[in-house]
Amino acid sequence: MARAMAAVEKREFGARLVAALAAAGRPTGASQVLAAFNRLRPGTRVTIFAVRKWLLGAAIPTQDKLLLLANWLDVSAQWLRFGETGLSTGQVQTVCVALASRDQRLLDDVHRLDEPSRQVLEDLVISLLAHFPPVRSPADR
Secondary structure, three states: OHHHHHHHHHHHHHHHHHHHHHHOOOOOOHHHHHHHHHHHOOOOOOOHHHHHHHHHOOOOOOHHHHHHHHHHHOOOHHHHHHOOOOOOHHHHHHHHHHOOHHHHHHHHHHHHOOHHHHHHHHHHHHHHHHHOOOOOOHHHO
């Protein structure tokens, strides 16, 4: 049963990766993804076989590679890996497009922090909001 669940997770990851590539206007071919990925950060290289496995849903990359992919595609690393957001795929794509890439990168960075660091950050934000009024977007007015 665990093997079946792992296989499903891998297939679903592959589908999310291909969808994120397409939504970002990136090529979905293994050789193009390989070339782009290996340019993202020198020293973090993968093989064509690894990329093919990711795209076909036969493997899930290690966390460091997953984070690079998520940042490159402007999607949440958690969504890319687990698909857990409580939103449908269409809603996830809408949210990802709606978030500015700067905001998305900030969210991804926050998710990389350990729990005590997240608590410090949350306390800081609460303190800042208590002392400075929040900036309202035109949609809130």
